[in-house]
Amino acid sequence: MSGSVTVRVPAKVNVQLAVGAARPDGFHDLANVFLAVGLYDEVTVTPADELRITCSGPDADQVPLDRTNLAARAAIALAGRHGIEPDVHIHIAKDIPVAGGMAGGSADGAGALLACDALWGTGASREELLAICAELGSDVPFSLVGGAALGTGRGELLTPLEVGGTFHWVFAVADGGLSTPVVFREFDRLTEGTDVPLPEASPVLLDALRTGDTAALADALANDLQPAALSLRPSLADTLSAGTAAGALAALVSGSGPTTAFLAKDADSARAVAEALLASGTCRAARVAASPAAGATVVG
Template sequence: MGPAAGPVPRSRKPVSAVTVRVPAKVNVQLTVGGRRPDGFHDLANVFLAVGLYDHVTAAPAEGLRLTAEGRDVAGVPLDGTNLAARAAVALAKRYGIEPDVHLHIAKAIPVAGGMAGGSADAAGALVACDALWGIGAPREELLALCAELGSDVPFSLVGGAALGLGRGERLTPLEVGGEFHWVFALAEGGLSTPEVYRECDRLRRAGGGSDLAADLPVPVADPALVAALAAGDAVALGAALSNDLQAAAVGLRPGLAATLAAGRAGGALAGIVSGSGPTVAFLCASASAASALAAALPTRAHPASSPAPGATPL
């Protein structure tokens, strides 16, 4: 990225705390190419931000401190390995300041659920610390830091809908012509994203194919899915949903098959494992249908609509 930008002039009034709301995402298309020499996979990843939010609050502190609240936060690391902490450190290093901040994360996005909760928290921490420290970093600079932190972090910053290529970090905004209604069925415990990708590679080899990028086509967006988003057509979107990681996620967590069947039996237009799972996303015809399905599912479930804005200071 180049040399550090240098110390930040402190011309702004001190800020006591900044809270940023960040959305979850669902992958309405996740086409996985072969494994590259760097270990990553080329993707055609159509992201849709949904109205299920974490809140990241940055406040002055001596040193870097993390706290978290919400369900399942036992799975949230409260040290320097947390992606939000890494985001704060990266921003401070870029601008030649100390990462003195208390980050408090209020979780509603499932932990390790395939909905980019950790990535959302990283994007929220960047925006919150930028405001707290009076940096005023250009949006392009924040997006570049997001891409360094992880493949899903840039989309958590921008929200809406977008096609992510490369590792998913190279974003092109997509038009959304209406509101889509979802139910997210939450599983107990998470799934490791690297483990799901390894299982996807193993399944390809076991089926007599290759898992190498040189042997597989470069993933592209599905024109029918992009058209369904632009038209706001839920039926067409449901017919076009796809996730190349779904078989791997279900193989690692066989109970997901029953959840998928229950949602379809309950009237969902379509169901899909969200990203690397284990959260299952059901697309519904209306907000009332989503509420009814959420109440009927045998597992913990939340209705939410899309698209949603990206990281937003409150």
């Protein structure tokens, strides 16, 4: 085994995140409409004497470089299934915000899995790769497939969705991260004693995706975790207001946050919203990206 394999893998935005009550296992049933967006991490695997991880890019110092990293766990899981040692150097070139609700860690897990499969020639089927992804985490299967999909169960059971156009987004990166488990605990606290409805995908939203109708999608965006994220990080309300004041058609917290997502009318409008968000001082960075984007792809 020589050489290396590089996989490019996209971020995601949840255009709908419907959350049910906590289950006995602690997870929540979800109706999670994923849309892959054109912000990417690149994961490169190279044969090595032992498993090790390095990382470069924005906030790389916040990425764990031990076996808790989903990229390392992916390599270990695939190697274990095929009776080989996971002796690779995994390098992650970060461009997806870290701990930002955009599935950057999940993307790295999916990227490492596909890269190791190619490097080792394990010939794993799509079903096997998706099964390993589901073991690693709820968002990892979608990082592998990309495009658009409805995630049910805890988000890992995917149904591909049709997208009839290009959607333009701005992502405002906040200072520091928000822990997904902490946000879910806050959701449980805020909804305690209430009748939490069963999560269902919005037919109006799915139709807006299918027809490529940006205005209709803007009206249908929804995130049941947003009140919890705002409770933990009240300053995000100022970011959401700044983006809509700058002309975004809609704004929401991305996933568990703290990244906020703004749907724009077109590419020019997205650039204008990004500039206004930066000037507002309510975020650390503002990134423009289009969707849908392809899932994990071998690029070198």
